Amino acid sequence: MASAVQTVSDVTIEEMMADPYPVFDRVRDIGSAVWLDCAAIHLVTRFDDIMTVERNHAVFASTNPKSLMNKVMGHSLMRKDDEAHRNERMAVEPSFRPGIVKTEWRPVFEEIADDLIDAFADRGEADLFDSFAAPMASRALSALLGFEGVAWQDLARWSQALMDGVGNYHADPEIDARAREASEGIDAAIEAVLGKHRAERNATILSSMAHAEHPHSIDQIRANIKVIVGGGLNEPRDSILTTVLGLLQNDDQRRQAEANPKLFAKAFEEAVRWVSPIGMYPRRVACDTTLGDTVLKEGDQLGICVGAANRDPSRFDGANDFDINRPKVQHLGFGAGPHFCAGTWVARQMVGEVAVPKLFRRLPGLVLKGDPPPVERGWVFRGPVSLPVRWTVGG
Amino acid sequence: MIRFTFVKPDGAEVAVEAEAGTSVMQAALDNGVDGITAECNGSAACATCHAFFDPEIVDQLADMSEHEDDMLDFAAVERRPESRLSCQVPVCDVLAERKVTLPDAQ
Ligand code: HEM
Ligand code: FES
Numbered sequence: 001m002a003s004a005v006q007t008v009s010d011v012t013i014e015e016m017m018a019d020p021y022p023v024f025d026r027v028r029d030i031g032s033a034v035w036l037d038c039a040a041i042h043l044v045t046r047f048d049d050i051m052t053v054e055r056n057h058a059v060f061a062s063t064n065p066k067s068l069m070n071k072v073m074g075h076s077l078m079r080k081d082d083e084a085h086r087n088e089r090m091a092v093e094p095s096f097r098p099g100i101v102k103t104e105w106r107p108v109f110e111e112i113a114d115d116l117i118d119a120f121a122d123r124g125e126a127d128l129f130d131s132f133a134a135p136m137a138s139r140a141l142s143a144l145l146g147f148e149g150v151a152w153q154d155l156a157r158w159s160q161a162l163m164d165g166v167g168n169y170h171a172d173p174e175i176d177a178r179a180r181e182a183s184e185g186i187d188a189a190i191e192a193v194l195g196k197h198r199a200e201r202n203a204t205i206l207s208s209m210a211h212a213e214h215p216h217s218i219d220q221i222r223a224n225i226k227v228i229v230g231g232g233l234n235e236p237r238d239s240i241l242t243t244v245l246g247l248l249q250n251d252d253q254r255r256q257a258e259a260n261p262k263l264f265a266k267a268f269e270e271a272v273r274w275v276s277p278i279g280m281y282p283r284r285v286a287c288d289t290t291l292g293d294t295v296l297k298e299g300d301q302l303g304i305c306v307g308a309a310n311r312d313p314s315r316f317d318g319a320n321d322f323d324i325n326r327p328k329v330q331h332l333g334f335g336a337g338p339h340f341c342a343g344t345w346v347a348r349q350m351v352g353e354v355a356v357p358k359l360f361r362r363l364p365g366l367v368l369k370g371d372p373p374p375v376e377r378g379w380v381f382r383g384p385v386s387l388p389v390r391w392t393v394g395g
Numbered sequence: 396m397i398r399f400t401f402v403k404p405d406g407a408e409v410a411v412e413a414e415a416g417t418s419v420m421q422a423a424l425d426n427g428v429d430g431i432t433a434e435c436n437g438s439a440a441c442a443t444c445h446a447f448f449d450p451e452i453v454d455q456l457a458d459m460s461e462h463e464d465d466m467l468d469f470a471a472v473e474r475r476p477e478s479r480l481s482c483q484v485p486v487c488d489v490l491a492e493r494k495v496t497l498p499d500a501q
Binding site: 054055089090093094097098099100328330334336337338339340341342344345 | 432434435436437438439440441442443461462465466468469500
């Protein structure tokens with residue numbers, strides 16, 4: 001017999017930000033959907049329940065009249081279902097195809113990574129967050145979009161401002177103002193290059209949108225570029241850092257990868273499972289239903305916790321450990337279903353094939369600095385916010 | 396309903412019946428046939444629903460898009476001329492009484 005939703009009310013947002021995994025474990029034991037007071041959302045944490053959600057998007061919808069995302073970014077493909085979603089998704093696909101990523105984008109990623117490492121390689125120490133991962137992700141995204149002359153710091157700031165705007169449930173006017181500034185900055189960056197991408201077919205996302213079978217309108221272009229700016233920057237950044245952290249904390253695995261660089265791709269995949277950069281994404285219950293052992297009502301807002309499902313002990317042995325040698329099984333770090341991450345192959349190439357192997361190759365004797373220690377934060381989005389390392393110079 | 400058979404990586408055969416129009420990937424999942432992972436649940440984005448079709452009929456299945464063609468190059472087991480992403484192939488009459496073979500890895 002399915003039962004009503006239970007509540008967890010003794011957890012604070014600060015506790016979730018610091019380390020959500022103990023709460024995820026608790027919630028997973030309680031039920032299929034559990035109301036978390038501090039976040040005002042029903043958490044879904046079990047692997048099998050998330051698969052049920054992703055296979056029934058008529059019942060568990062992405063469209064959402066209450067979504068702040070639509071207000072901040074415009075109505076993007078992430079908040080559409082069925083044919084409206086499919087047409088926009090197919091329009092951007094050519095830029096994201098694994099073959100295109102390998103032939104067109106990999107050389108771009110290589111150049112950015114080398115350029116960044118050149119700037120600090122002789123220093124012997126760095127915080128990889130701001131010296132490498134953030135500019136790597138931002139410059140790569142700028143190239144993918146087809147932007148020109150946009151500083152990586154501006155794109156990174158816009159990305160954060162949009163994400164903050166989407167989470168601004170208390171309508172803080174300052175957060176709203178920053179999100180608006182970001183939105184205007186992005187509109188201007190699009191305007192500056194759209195004519196060029198309309199005139200020529202190339203691998204960039206703007207060009208794909210302009211030349212699709214169902215070409216994007218200017219409103220669709222703006223909304224979908226914003227969703228990609230908001231959602232295509234912090235995840236590769238965070239997964240670069242998490243992959244490096246996992247390898248530096250597990251010396252045997254690091255040595256295995258250095259001896260066989262193909263394993264860096266596995267290390268990336270394991271990092272996305274271990275500390276999923278998108279830990280939670282929303283869905284809306286479209287009609288009264290039951291999910292697993294829990295009764296849900298039309299309009300209920302669900303937080304799909306792939307970060308929790310990726311540590312579901314019924315699915316993964318030693319789920320809390322970083323282990324590049326675990327048997328290949330499906331994880332949910334890229335989601336599942338119709339909204340499965342469009343940027344999966346971009347991230348695999350950028351992080352697992354280029355950025356991380358290059359760091360280990362070019363910074364001999366790379367180790368965690370130890371003091372200060374690395375810091376991880378977040379639950380909706382999670383990753384290291386600081387990764388101080390040192391390595392051997394000269395010799 | 397159209398009847399066809401999955402051949403699993405270990406050689407075991409599973410006969411299934413599926414409605415015309417459902418994808419071959421969906422038919423495998425509905426019948427509990429392992430050997431298809433389908434990480435993206437049919438969005439043509441993951442290449443973990445790779446299958447080998449009967450070479451005699453592979454040309455008569457729904458056309459392959461440029462996107463599927465690109466994605467197939469990145470399947471875990473090397474593609475062959477009779478390879479398709481099974482989420483992109485709707486069940487249809489030409490499949491009747493034919494075999495769909497699943498690769499060793501997805
Ligand atoms: C390790 C890196 C990444 C991770 C873990 C990740 C994760 C995800 C997840 C979980 C979703 C599903 C969200 C939902 O269903 O609501 C998603 C969707 C999406 N991602 Fe990623 N992502 C990554 C990198 C990227 C990159 C680099 C880009 C673009 C350059 C990108 C573009 C997108 C887009 C456009 C969607 C929406 C797809 C749709 O609605 O059809 N992602 N991503
Ligand atoms: S199920 Fe992902 S490509 Fe077919």
